[in-house]
Amino acid sequence: GTPLGCAVPGPRTRVTAGANGIPIVSVAGAPRSTAANPQTCLVVGPKSGITSSKDLPGKTLGVQTITRSTHLGTQLWLKRAGVPYNSVKIVQVDGPAQAAQLASGRIDAVETLAPFSTSVLKLGKSIIDPQASIAPEISGIFWAADRDWATKHGVVLTCFQNSLVKATDFHKANAKKAKAILQKQKKLPADAVKSTVLATYISDVRPADLTLWENAMKEVGGFKGDVSVATLTLQH
Secondary structure (H helix, E strand, O other): OOOOOOOOOHHHHHHHHHHHOOOOOEOOOOOEOOOOOOOOOEEOOOOOOOOHHHHHHOOOOEEOOOOOOHHHHHHHHHOOOOOOOOHHHEEEOHHHHHHHHHHHHOOOOEEEEEHOOOOOOOOOEEEHHHHHHOOOOOOOOEEEEHHHHHHHOOOOOOOHHHHHHHHHHHHHOOOOHHHHHHHHHHHHOOOHOOOOOEEEEOOOOHHHHHHHHHHHHHHOOOOOOOOOHHEEEEEO
């Protein structure tokens, strides 16, 4: 009867919280981005003239939010290519509106992720997986909980992780049903979800991923926090 007090924060939130002494720990994994099944992409419009990072200065890039892990990957990509971040106009575009904004020419390119990427990719071409800038294989979100709560409810969390394993197995074996659930939750058109490639999920906590995100935060934004990754995760 104990409620599961978990949330799904992104790695930037996790690392920043840890640096500020907020006792939140990662307790389970979530979607993983790989070369075979990338979870994010930066799509350029056919008339944008963009083929690489060097073409982005002066262009308008749509993002869901500048604090997302996806955008951190884009920032790292631009920095390593020598493209000044402030040379690109960044505007916020919610996932459901991304395709329309790109089609209308209001934005030249857009950071996107499934299931929104399905519609967006029909209008343009992906030139990079932003999260791949951090590492070829990495998790961009994690299940997390208050450390004190998590320490006292190890049995609950073990059951939760086991349920994630079962859900992942179900999703692998029942793609059609999994997509129907996705459509219902996201309220998306059936044809958009039908062609969506479902994410690759993991249930285990991967501390090394947080280290990769922390290093990216330091390289891009000058993050100065002193974080011990061991304190940000809790294995059961």
